[in-house]
Amino acid sequence: MPSGVRRSRYFGGYVSEEGANGLKAYKYAGSDKSLMLKYITNPMYNRIVVYFPVWLAPNLITLSGLLCTFVTYWIFHYYCPLLEGHAPWWAYMLNGFAILAYQALDAMDGKQARRTGSATALGVLFDHGCDALNATVMSVTMCAVVQYGPGVTSFVFWFVAVLVFYSATVEEYYTGELRLAIINGPNEGLAIAAGVNFITAAIGASFWTQQSPIFGITWNWILFIVTCGCAFFTITQNFFHVLLAVRENKAKVEGGYGKFRYRVALTRLLPFLCVVREQKRWRLRLRGLNQLRHPRIVLWALGFLFSKLVTQLMLAHVCDEEYHPVGKTISVIAFLGAHMLFNLAHQELSRETATVKVK
Known part of the structure; x- marks a missing residue:
């Protein structure tokens, strides 16, 4: 881009010439304080x-981990299409092992890249994109495992899972480093998810809808509350680090693109929040018909939009460029997602009208 030309903070293309140079110069930076990783899984890996x-490509290892969770997703899609009901005991066992396999392969792809000297910024981007897809895959499957059903609870559970992922990516974009706390999702979180599946295989899925001794709340709601509490703590920590980075780098405002302004930092959340808001409006207007009858389609429409948003944010990070919330492709994906949802809504309303006429 010619010097003196000001780049937009909100609209942009894919990768500029400066971004291509930044991509070549990118070096991954991160820290993980997990005790589980330090003393158990990392030595094993x-x-x-x-x-x-x-000759085994690191990206192939990453993709293999994602395929593990996709296989069990389709198994639960067959047995629990509405995110409730019972699957065979072996399905829960298989899903638990798939989660552990994903966790292991997701950790070992980077080790293989460093071992073979094939670590690249595009490999980091591919890994992050697979993780973004897996956030939807695994959260939807877990909704079926613990019997959240097709209602609002499943949507909130998915939302919490992807919001944690999105906030961590925003922090990495602003601080330049992926920092994981002493207890975090990629380590302890996935281990707990695998344990939930093993418990379900042993005692049955009906356990999660039984009342617990704690105020008579069902066990799946206890899991829901604990998950939301941990997510709130993590998200708060992520955005605290973002605000610190903005404050410490105010000097870059004059020579940069306004990345380190509080107002600009907050606007980076707008695309994600708009996706969630529109889904809520759509669901309320249609009285939740599609959420109740086709919960997986609803969550996947949102999941693909989320994956696009977070991958675009990560691309800006590895290229050391300004993140453009409204890129060239997001409008196309948003249109396709809206078209799919409203087409489904039209079919449902037509079916409801036909049913009323028959009566």
């Missing part, structure tokens, strides 16, 4: 990764 052939 270090012993396993040496048996991987050197």
Whole structure:
């Protein structure tokens, strides 16, 4: 881009010439304070990764982990299409092992990249994109495991899962580093999710709808409350780090693109919040018909939009560029998502009208 030309803070293309240069210069930075990673999983992964052939591409390892969770997703789609009901015990066991496999492969892809000297910024971007998709895959499957059903609870559970992921990506964009706390989702969170599946395989899915001794709340609601509480703490911590980064880098405002302004930082949340708001309006206007009858379609329409948003944000990070909330492709995906949802809504309303006429 010619010097002196001011780039928009909100609208932009894919990657500029400066962004391409930034992509080549990108180096991953991150820290993980998890005790589970330090004392249990990381030593195990270090012993396993040496048996991987050197020709095995790190991206293939990443993709293999995602495929593990996709397989169990379709199994639960068959047995629990409405995110409730019972699946065979082996399905829960398989899902638990799939989660652990995803966790292991997601950790070992980076080790394989460093071991073979094939670590690249595009590999980081691919890994992050797979993680973004898996946030929807795994959260929807877990809704079926713990019997949240097709109502609002499943939507909120999905929303909490992806919001944690989005806030962590925003923090990485502003601080330049992915920092994971002593207890975090990629380590302890996935281990707990696997444990939930193993427990369900042993005692049955009906356990989650039984009342607990704690104020008579069902067990799945206890899990829901704990999940939301942990997510709130994590999200608060992420945005606290963002505000610190903005305050510490105010000097960059004059020479940069306004990235380090409080107002600009807050607007980076607008696309994600708009997606959620429109889904709420759509669901309320149609009396929740589609959410109740086709919960997976609703959540996947939102999940694809979320994956696009978070991948675009990560692309800006690895290219060291300004993040444009409204890019060239987001409008197309938003249109397709809206078209799919409203087409489904039209079918449902037509079916309801036909039913009323028959009566």
